[in-house]
Amino acid sequence: MNYHIFGIKVNVACHMGNELTYVLLALISALGFLLVVFIFLYLKSQRSLAEIQKNLDLLKKEKADLENAKLSPVNDQARLIIDAANQKAKEIIASVQGLSEQEKGILNASFQKMLAENLQEYKKAAAGFTQTYDGFVANIGRDVKARLDMGLNKVLSDAQAEMKNTGLKVSSSMENLYKGYEAEVAEYKKGILKQMDKLGVDIIKQVSLKTLGKTLSKKEQEDLVVKSLEEAKKLGFFE
Amino acid sequence: MVSELLQRLRTQDDLEILRGELDVLRNAIYQSGTNYSDVLKNEVRGWVSEIIGRESKDRDIKEYFDEIDKSLSSVPVLAVAISFEPSEKFVEKLSTWLKENISKDLVVDILFNTQLIGGIQLSFRGKYLDLSLRKKIAKELEAVSLVGSNK
Numbered sequence: 001m002n003y004h005i006f007g008i009k010v011n012v013a014c015h016m017g018n019e020l021t022y023v024l025l026a027l028i029s030a031l032g033f034l035l036v037v038f039i040f041l042y043l044k045s046q047r048s049l050a051e052i053q054k055n056l057d058l059l060k061k062e063k064a065d066l067e068n069a070k071l072s073p074v075n076d077q078a079r080l081i082i083d084a085a086n087q088k089a090k091e092i093i094a095s096v097q098g099l100s101e102q103e104k105g106i107l108n109a110s111f112q113k114m115l116a117e118n119l120q121e122y123k124k125a126a127a128g129f130t131q132t133y134d135g136f137v138a139n140i141g142r143d144v145k146a147r148l149d150m151g152l153n154k155v156l157s158d159a160q161a162e163m164k165n166t167g168l169k170v171s172s173s174m175e176n177l178y179k180g181y182e183a184e185v186a187e188y189k190k191g192i193l194k195q196m197d198k199l200g201v202d203i204i205k206q207v208s209l210k211t212l213g214k215t216l217s218k219k220e221q222e223d224l225v226v227k228s229l230e231e232a233k234k235l236g237f238f239e
Numbered sequence: 240m241v242s243e244l245l246q247r248l249r250t251q252d253d254l255e256i257l258r259g260e261l262d263v264l265r266n267a268i269y270q271s272g273t274n275y276s277d278v279l280k281n282e283v284r285g286w287v288s289e290i291i292g293r294e295s296k297d298r299d300i301k302e303y304f305d306e307i308d309k310s311l312s313s314v315p316v317l318a319v320a321i322s323f324e325p326s327e328k329f330v331e332k333l334s335t336w337l338k339e340n341i342s343k344d345l346v347v348d349i350l351f352n353t354q355l356i357g358g359i360q361l362s363f364r365g366k367y368l369d370l371s372l373r374k375k376i377a378k379e380l381e382a383v384s385l386v387g388s389n390k
Binding site: 216218220221222224225226228229230231232233235237238 | 317322325329337340357368
């Protein structure tokens with residue numbers, strides 16, 4: 001018996017036709033299975049990409065929110081630090097007159113402490129922002145994180161720059177404060193020296209007066225009174 | 240006429256004591272049942288009694304006291320501050336000098352102030368004069384300054 005398969009004349013026995021059919025069926029089945037697997041993998045891949053895209057969108061949104069909502073308080077904090085530092089500097093400069101070295105030391109320490117506390121608060125706020133961001137990105141894939149890290153680095157560098165800027169401004173405030181301090185202290189020292197001079201002269205006077213007063217005898221005192229009366233008369237005091 | 244009473248006064252205290260004695264005598268004149276002569280003899284100092292008795296003899300006693308009161312009210316008082324507590328002798332010396340050199344009826348009100356060191360501060364008829372040693376020394380030391388400390 002002759003068969004034509006794909007234009008090829010095959011002459012096989014009838015019993016061999018059944019075996020070929022089986023082979024073809026098996027081949028077709030294998031191809032179908034592979035197709036299903038490919039479709040399944042494709043759909044799964046699409047779903048994964050969509051999820052990643054969704055996460056990415058969410059991340060971008062969160063990032064924008066963080067930048068707007070979280071960084072603003074940090075900036076506000078920085079402004080508060082500067083304002084507080086300036087205010088405190090004004091107060092100290094205003095009150096520096098007449099201060100002793102010890103009092104100035106106490107004020108200085110107080111000012112330093114205040115600055116340190118404010119800067120600490122600022123750093124805490126900035127660190128809070130970083131922690132929130134890190135906590136968020138820890139749950140997504142490395143590739144997405146890597147891409148977002150670029151944005152994060154920018155955000156962090158902005159925050160650091162802001163912090164550094166605040167530090168510079170605070171340093172500038174400190175510098176101005178101490179310039180004012182130096183001027184005030186110089187003026188204060190000048191005043192003290194004048195007072196010391198006056199005090200020294202006063203002491204000389206007191207010692208002179210006491211010494212002279214004690215060295216005068218009763219008779220000398222009495223004679224001095226009479227001489228003074230005569231002087232008053234000469235001056236025309238009784239006229 | 241200036242009463243001898245006024246000439247015997249040396250200090251403000253003397254003046255106040257005399258005023259008190261004159262009040263007692265004046266009351267004795269106006270109060271019934273009080274013998275003026277007994278009061279004059281027993282209630283006031285001897286020299287006061289003697290001068291008043293002598294000066295008011297053959298005169299209207301009320302008129303005499305009015306005249307004394309008027310004179311006392313115009314007695315000039317010189318306030319003198321000195322740096323030591325004066326002895327009775329010195330008060331006498333001071334008063335004598337003032338009566339001889341300024342006015343016979345002048346009385347002195349002596350104040351004690353150790354801060355003066357020496358000399359006197361005078362206050363008289365609204366005028367003031369400081370002739371104390373304190374002021375003189377202070378004036379001398381006015382230009383003194385501690386060398387180098389006022390740079």
